[in-house]
Amino acid sequence: xxxxxxRDENARRKAMLVRATIYIAGTHLFAGFVxxxxxxxxxx
Numbered sequence: 001x002x003x004x005x006x007r008d009e010n011a012r013r014k015a016m017l018v019r020a021t022i023y024i025a026g027t028h029l030f031a032g033f034v035x036x037x038x039x040x041x042x043x044x
């Protein structure tokens with residue numbers, strides 16, 4: 001059986017993975033936007 005402390009640890013680990021995924025995806029989107037700005041600015 002899973003103890004309450006074990007469930008809490010699993011929930012905390014899952015929350016950390018979700019948060020890391022959101023941060024990584026957000027960072028990649030921001031980097032892509034910056035690259036797009038440089039690409040569009042270079043076309044002039």
